[in-house]
Amino acid sequence: MKVPELAEVQRLLIVGMARSGIAAAQAARRVLPHIEVVIADRQAQPEAAGDTSSLEAAGIHLAMGREDHTLLDGCGLVIKSPGVPGDISLIEEAHHRGIPVWGEVEFAWRFLENPLIGVTGTNGKTTTTELIGHILSSSGCACRVVGNVGTPISSLVGRVGEDDILVAELSSFQIEDSILLRPDVAVLLNLAEDHLDRYPDIDSYFAAKMLMFANQQQEDLAVLNRDDPAIGEMAIPGAAGRVWYGRVARGDRFGPGAGRPLVYLSGGDIRYDQERLRAISAGVRSKLRSCLAPELPGRCRNGTAGGEDSKKVIAWSETALKGEHNLENSLAAAAVCLGIGLGAAKVAAGLRSFPGVPHRLQPAGTVAGVAYVNDSKATNVDAAIRALTAFDSGIHLILGGSLKGCSFERLARAATADRDKVKGVYLIGQAAAAIGESFRRTGGEVVMCGDLETAFRQASAAAVPGDVVLLAPACASFDQFRDYEERGELFLSLVDESSKGSD
Template sequence: MTFAGMNIAVLGAGVSGISVAQVLRRLGAHVILSDAKAVEKPEFAALRAAGVRLELGYQDESLLTGVDLLVLSPGVSIYNPLVEAAQVQGIPVMSEIEVAYRLCPAPIIAITGTNGKTTTTTLVGEMLKAAGREVVVGGNIGLALSQEVAGISEHGIVVAEISSFQLEGVVDFRPRIAAVLNLTPDHLDRHRSLDNYKAMKERIFRNQRPDDYLVLNYDDPLVRDMAERAPSQAVFFSRKARLSTGARLEDETIVMCWEGKTEAICPVKEMKLFGAHNIENALAASCVAFLAGADAGAIGAVLRTFMGVEHRIEPVAEIRGVRYYNDSKATNPESAIKALEAFDGHIILIAGGRDKKTDLTEFMELAKQKVDHLILLGEAKERFYQAAAAHGVTNIHLVDKFEDAVTLAYRLARPPQVVLLSPACASYDMFNNYEERGRVFKELVRQLK
């Protein structure tokens, strides 16, 4: 599909929608960019100058008149009435990453999962760069994938973080290596059930072929089971099992077992990342990078130096002997649980935000063990308060403003306690995204210092 001369409507004027509209217009398509919100953005002037038609503040079937193709931003659900109307009219529907795939001359590595996607994707990118490959990293991090693939040659490789939202609209998308890191209930407000959520994740490998690879977490039963439906070659990683093939731990060292040989990659104690979840991320990344052609030396060198990604248990500052950590990327309880597990206890935890209505039992049971003070805010604070109290969590504080939460944490914290922002919620009740939430937290902490 060349896209030139086509009449294309793009739904959603976020980062991905703006990017793919620009790309399609440059390719010679006639593009409408539509958003249900009537909000002007600085980028819109350049779009209009390039000939993109913007339709803001409404989305009805009149937008589909004469349209040959409907392209979805990740924020637009396949259950959107306009999407359903397009399907009834026989108008093809695809996601922004499907457009990127059709434009990309290089093989794609695609990584998904409920948690750990950004860290693992970034690790794989760094490992392949260390191995001397031409690499582009994108997808659900950085720029939109349709923008990122424009500058890569057929000799390069694309490493993409892929969300379940992006997978809703794939058609022919076929990564040469796909990875599913884990699966726990998330985004059920959009996907409607765990089965639907799992089905969206499995779209990452449905178009693969027997000579492609699918890297799966052996320790997660829901993920391990995906091998039964994969048309590609499944390769596992495990923190607990002694696998004969794949990435595993041996004497607290990450090793890769392949074709009867075992290669040591990096002792866990030499990694800069900490926490059991990051051992899993390192195992997954090592397995993916190895299958993509990186040698054990390049993989190990990255694991020994990689400090982590922004907003994921990110050290911010030490004030009066108390360390502050930004884990704004923890947008669900499972991710926040992994953050709590990374510390020995004595945590001042800031949590809350846009409630995804996920189960809080395990989160609050762990909070009872590890959290000295729980500070709650946002739309979720009342439900979180009730769940925390029901599980015996003590010292629960409710605040209205984000800055009040940080100030209260500062007043309460004494060594050896740590202050951890790990919201277990989406950010959209108070911020545009989790990145903005994390950066505001860091700035407030620096002001305290």
Template sequence: MKKINLYTHKKILVLGLAKSGVSAALLLHKLGAFVTVNDYKPLSENPEAQGLLEQGIKVICGEHPIELLEEGFELIVKNPGIPYHNPMIEGAMKRGIPVITEVELASQISEAPFIAITGTNGKTTTTTLIYEILNAGHKSPLIAGNIGTVASEVAQAAKVHNQIVIELSSFQLMGTPSFRPRIAILTNLYDAHLDYHGTRLEYVKAKANITKNQTSDDFFIVNAEQADVMNIARGSKAQIVPFSAVRELSSGAYIKDDWVIFNGEQIMKRSDIRLPGSHNLENILSAVAAAKLSGVNNEAIYQVLNTFTGVKHRLQFIDEVDGRMFYNDSKATNILATKNALAAFDKPIILLAGGLDRGNEFDELIPSFTNVKAIITFGQTAKKLEDVATKTGIKTIRRVDNVGKAVPLAYQLSEPGDVILLSPACASWDQYKTFEVRGDIFIEAVHMLK
């Protein structure tokens, strides 16, 4: 960990706890700052805040009092989930108080370089693949961010010989004024989180922050098939490394004659890759590019890609039961993710779908229903999905109360050779706290069949 005096004797407010807030507060305290933590959850129900209090850190819980901003804070470290239209954040910005996220702190103290991954879809799979490949190649990677340990905790332990592989959301990237990854990856851009950002333009601008501080010594791996991504690339000072799953490129990562190619070099046969789905091919190509730029040999890349079958809840193969293949894609919380999942299979599919109603319709799914022989719906969007299935001509349409009941019904409706796919196309919050909880219930129900 780098020894910095940037925050010594500075008054800093950590707004919102969870894991990142706790880590930020403890780190700033260690760095000599005068830290105040403000969290909305009452102290009596807040073990994280109680723990910080025991460390001698000032804690204010149960509300976000706007008058707190009059105490002369020089910086606010914001939980990424708190939107910028929150009165506390708006008040801070009016007063000229800088607002950052915990990732910025991590980058300031880290001795290790970062490989940072963002995008609308594919972040977690790409991050996991890069970590696994670097690990197989003995490159001493550490994993951080949304799918690992909090970034500032990892950064404190990281040494010069490590590489921190980090998945970053648009929420995190909005608070990173100096964050500079050695390798940045932008997987793709689609409409997402517009309730947080307000407009697509603001969302895209947030994602572009991943490369804003890169220099000509750094690398920016980008999806060559997306105009918005390439527009961001044109404004980057980094060395641009494109990837494409649909055409040959003059440089970067692509497919040619069933080979994965990087800068003209044959890496491995596409047919030897275990992970299903054409959308995952883009994730694989970006991971291969990051691995090669990090000096990993082809044997390590082959070892991982020939055995890796997916991240939990992301088109994850669960089991085969009496010839039926069960896949958990609970992370498919939007239509595009479900379209990608459906495109990954050429066998008959029984689709389990439904969840939170955000006001959208599902007609976009119609072209993807070619192999869907039956659909089982649940949640607030059940009726909308049933209407789309009817339009498509799907004959077997059933509704159940929840995912747990959908699994045995899907088994009854299926035949050997069928794929039974949980890919909800919706968020889980109408019935489940997280998509992980929803996926775990699916997995348990599959195991109960055996």
């Protein structure tokens, strides 16, 4: 337990009554019974709160529809839910009074002794987090997948054995209020423009993600994508051992900071470098020894990447995931699991059997020869562009949702570069006008649809057998939906209704 400063705290305020805030309040009642716990939300009836009677029964005080500064009176600690911006008046007043402000992940981490693998990046977090968890659990390891994937990490406080490995998807919102957070393994997948409705500029967004690495020590691991230009240009903080992965075996692609990769693609195979594996700090493996049995390679004959020191994990064609972006996700997961001591055969088995992630390039069905794909999780421009690479031609693309302050110019250029690949673009939601303007500047045509149901009908009517109707919105969903999951579920239901109608 890493919370000695809480000994004098008498009142704890949680700001934001979504899943993470509720989980933090419940955790505080379990492990800090002497502290008064208050949870506040600016909304009088937060949708995520549901039935609050169990919270009140647990002795948690509710302050709904309030954001006044008197909530801070007598307060010794503030826990900020990830969805709450740091510039609201209540949080700024807490800083002014010198009251510590922690994120929900920071709070939970202080009480958990478990090994922690944290996964961040602009895109691919959910898939990579779930894939790592699948590889570990299918290998017989006790493992919990938590964080931005849907299960708040606070929900495990006081409820999980210390030998369980925690694999956490961590967004910038969850990391930005970190103080001492120190994952045993921290993974950075990629960096691209996103969340400029939350951060003043892209550098501030990137800086929030860097906090996940800042407290790491030499016995920890930082797993980094050597193919991502933005990562190659970043000064990654902390003292962790660097573990790179990439598409080719050569090192120094983006300068001296990006070294030879542990895991890479060669001749269609995912391979690993035994010399690099032996050079990785043994500290993480020591900490995880009670959680998994390390299966480290024996001594090899030379250190030539791609030569005798290179070992095959699996052919890329044999893995369950498809698409160029999923190659990067698979390389990252393999680097993590090999790096902490799991054997290559078990990594291969997990890569081969992974069932995929809902709402992430999820096949939704085929109706009258037209394939439908749900990529509602593509909530930014970079994710939508990556989704396009999964298909060769015949795409009818549904875009739009709530604005995040980002430009759509790159997406418009990518979608209009090959008119046979993207045959139609259908726009919905708040961002429709901005996206449409970007497409018009590139000479592209769009169909203004307003809502998802209309876009679905229009795209379906235009599609012919062999085409793909792809929901990859490039936007958040909050203008018309509770979250991206609700948006994806509506798309799936529309496909199901269409399928029944064609029978």
